[in-house]
Amino acid sequence: MSHPILEVQQLNKSFGGVIATDNVDMRVTQGEIHALIGPNGAGKTTLISQLSGLLTPDSGEIIFQGKTITGLPAYEFCRAGLARSFQITSVFQEMSLLDNVAMAVQARSGHSFKFWKNAKKEKLLREPALQYLEQVGLAERCNWLASEVSHGERRQLEIAMALATEPQMLLLDEPMAGMGREESAQLISTLNGLKKDKTLLLVEHDMDAVFALADTITVLVYGRVVASGEPDSIRNNEQVRQAYLGEDDN
Amino acid sequence: MPEATIGKQHTAVKWISIVMITALAVIPFGLYLAGNAFWLDIFTRLVILAIAACGLNLILGLGGLVSFGHAAYIGLGAYAVGIPVYHSTYGGMDAIASYNGFVHLGLAMAVCALFALVTGIISLRTRGVNFIMITMAFGQMMFYAIVSLETYGGDDGLTIDLRSEFPLITLDNPVTLYIVCYLSLLALVFLLHRISHSRFGLILQGAKFNEERMGAIGVNCYRYQLTAFVLSGLICGYAGFLLGNFTTFISPEMMDWTRSGEIMFMVILGGAAALWGPVIGAVIFIVLEFVLSEITIYWHLYFGLLLIFSVLFMRGGVSGALSRWFNSSRSSGTQRQA
Ligand SMILES: Nc1ncnc2c1ncn2[C@@H]1O[C@H](COP(=O)(O)OP(=O)(O)OP(=O)(O)O)[C@@H](O)[C@H]1O
Numbered sequence: 371m372s373h374p375i376l377e378v379q380q381l382n383k384s385f386g387g388v389i390a391t392d393n394v395d396m397r398v399t400q401g402e403i404h405a406l407i408g409p410n411g412a413g414k415t416t417l418i419s420q421l422s423g424l425l426t427p428d429s430g431e432i433i434f435q436g437k438t439i440t441g442l443p444a445y446e447f448c449r450a451g452l453a454r455s456f457q458i459t460s461v462f463q464e465m466s467l468l469d470n471v472a473m474a475v476q477a478r479s480g481h482s483f484k485f486w487k488n489a490k491k492e493k494l495l496r497e498p499a500l501q502y503l504e505q506v507g508l509a510e511r512c513n514w515l516a517s518e519v520s521h522g523e524r525r526q527l528e529i530a531m532a533l534a535t536e537p538q539m540l541l542l543d544e545p546m547a548g549m550g551r552e553e554s555a556q557l558i559s560t561l562n563g564l565k566k567d568k569t570l571l572l573v574e575h576d577m578d579a580v581f582a583l584a585d586t587i588t589v590l591v592y593g594r595v596v597a598s599g600e601p602d603s604i605r606n607n608e609q610v611r612q613a614y615l616g617e618d619d620n
Numbered sequence: 621m622p623e624a625t626i627g628k629q630h631t632a633v634k635w636i637s638i639v640m641i642t643a644l645a646v647i648p649f650g651l652y653l654a655g656n657a658f659w660l661d662i663f664t665r666l667v668i669l670a671i672a673a674c675g676l677n678l679i680l681g682l683g684g685l686v687s688f689g690h691a692a693y694i695g696l697g698a699y700a701v702g703i704p705v706y707h708s709t710y711g712g713m714d715a716i717a718s719y720n721g722f723v724h725l726g727l728a729m730a731v732c733a734l735f736a737l738v739t740g741i742i743s744l745r746t747r748g749v750n751f752i753m754i755t756m757a758f759g760q761m762m763f764y765a766i767v768s769l770e771t772y773g774g775d776d777g778l779t780i781d782l783r784s785e786f787p788l789i790t791l792d793n794p795v796t797l798y799i800v801c802y803l804s805l806l807a808l809v810f811l812l813h814r815i816s817h818s819r820f821g822l823i824l825q826g827a828k829f830n831e832e833r834m835g836a837i838g839v840n841c842y843r844y845q846l847t848a849f850v851l852s853g854l855i856c857g858y859a860g861f862l863l864g865n866f867t868t869f870i871s872p873e874m875m876d877w878t879r880s881g882e883i884m885f886m887v888i889l890g891g892a893a894a895l896w897g898p899v900i901g902a903v904i905f906i907v908l909e910f911v912l913s914e915i916t917i918y919w920h921l922y923f924g925l926l927l928i929f930s931v932l933f934m935r936g937g938v939s940g941a942l943s944r945w946f947n948s949s950r951s952s953g954t955q956r957q958a
């Protein structure tokens with residue numbers, strides 16, 4: 371138990387004068403739901419982007435399952451088993467939900483130098499894709515275009531796509547943002563269901579969701595980790611209350 | 621409703637296919653038999669341009685990468701006929717001197733693949749305007765390279781004394797040549813149809829819509845885009861091979877950047893990403909060139925204006941407009957269902 375699946379050491383990233391990631395050390399334990407919280411502009415998305423290979427850190431190391439993956443291109447992060455969802459929804463708007471997820475299934479099932487067979491009729495791609503949609507509760511919508519479904523449904527599509535790459539660990543950047551109560555509740559239960567075999571790093575502003583889900587919470591303020599630990603210790607941490615929870619408590 | 625739309629798109633494509641396949645077979649031969657041999661020439665040129673436009677469409681329409689140097693491949697394909705023929709006639713360069721069509725075709729494919737591979741490796745590291753500029757620069761480089769080859773006429777061009785020789789068919793017969801071009805186009809359109817629905821095609825389209833997303837699901841898009849770039853160059857090289865055999869006079873002028881612009885004009889006006897879009901674009905191009913050049917010497921200006929118009933007001937070019945019209949005329953009555 372409790373060896374880290376992901377270890378971040380001395381990570382730094384700045385944009386011009388803005389230090390978005392300031393000497394961040396972090397350990398995520400295998401199988402846990404690890405929440406990353408912090409006020410707007412704290413550098414949560416920037417950190418997630420580095421952990422998914424979309425941004426290259428200025429210095430520091432990212433070690434995933436014992437392998438240093440710092441500096442590799444994004445697709446290598448995904449292949450190593452780290453998948454992300456985007457804060458600003460990033461799906462294929464002009465494709466159906468099923469096509470979206472099937473693309474992700476295709477991505478992990480070998481190379482795509484196949485020029486002749488109709489991929490939209492391949493059971494090998496379509497059936498798993500449908501299962502992932504079902505897992506997030508979107509199966510009946512599978513033939514809708516991504517641009518036609520609600521914002522909340524697109525967020526769920528993001529998660530289905532991330533799941534379809536069969537990651538060991540999921541990085542979810544505010545998956546509940548803009549969702550209604552019911553949708554959020556459903557997502558929380560979906561995420562709880564994933565807990566069995568996936569490690570989750572969850573960025574979330576909704577404190578109820580965070581305290582309902584998280585095993586560990588890391589608090590980021592101005593790019594720096596100000597506290598990290600079990601939910602109760604975070605709740606009672608004076609520094610955190612001042613810097614963050616105090617203003618945002620509801 | 622989405623399923624209904626997709627279904628209707630299929631019917632639209634089917635109808636356009638039937639019309640195009642029939643028209644390109646019936647009209648030129650009808651006119652030819654009626655004694656207007658001149659029309660067969662126009663149609664041969666049209667079909668060759670359509671092949672080139674389809675080639676460009678692979679990278680531009682499916683891949684969303686605006687390459688501005690594709691005339692270079694047409695030129696290379698044509699010179700792959702001209703240079704071996706020149707040497708078999710006047711001696712020298714024994715390694716490639718030949719009248720054999722397979723040698724010409726093989727040479728065209730090899731040279732185009734190499735040129736596409738080398739320039740693609742570099743160009744595909746850029747996107748957007750930079751990609752346009754760098755592909756154009758490589759195209760112009762090849763243009764000047766050919767201009768500097770005094771042996772093959774340089775600026776003045778080169779006459780191809782004998783057409784590529786193949787067993788059983790003679791390209792000297794204009795009807796045979798047209799049939800070869802026509803069948804090539806059909807085969808190509810079918811191939812592109814398959815590709816666009818294949819795993820490879822889906823990756824290309826995915827990268828066009830959202831390259832960042834493709835990376836996040838673990839796809840290295842570069843390899844696929846490079847492959848598409850090379851395939852696209854090969855197709856244009858094949859068009860050049862046919863063009864050389866058709867005109868029997870070739871010059872660097874056919875690889876000038878304005879020529880690349882014309883092919884792009886066909887793809888965009890006809891409808892990038894639509895199966896028959898580039899072919900429709902080639903038809904429009906030929907018709908306009910014919911009509912406008914009668915009226916004014918500034919016909920290129922009108923091309924430009926038309927292109928701007930279609931980009932601004934006609935999403936998906938003429939085929940986009942056609943299939944929208946097709947859909948709306950059929951769907952009046954069927955209502956939107958969830
Ligand atoms: N590409 C960029 N270029 C310049 N500055 C950036 C860039 N991305 C982020 N920043 C800056 O880095 C800081 C951290 O931003 P980031 O988006 O990571 O915060 P966040 O914690 O995700 O905030 P939010 O809760 O609003 O999503 C901010 O000050 C932001 O302005």
Ligand SMILES: [Mg+2]
Nearest residue numbers: 414415416457
């Ligand atoms: Mg953010």
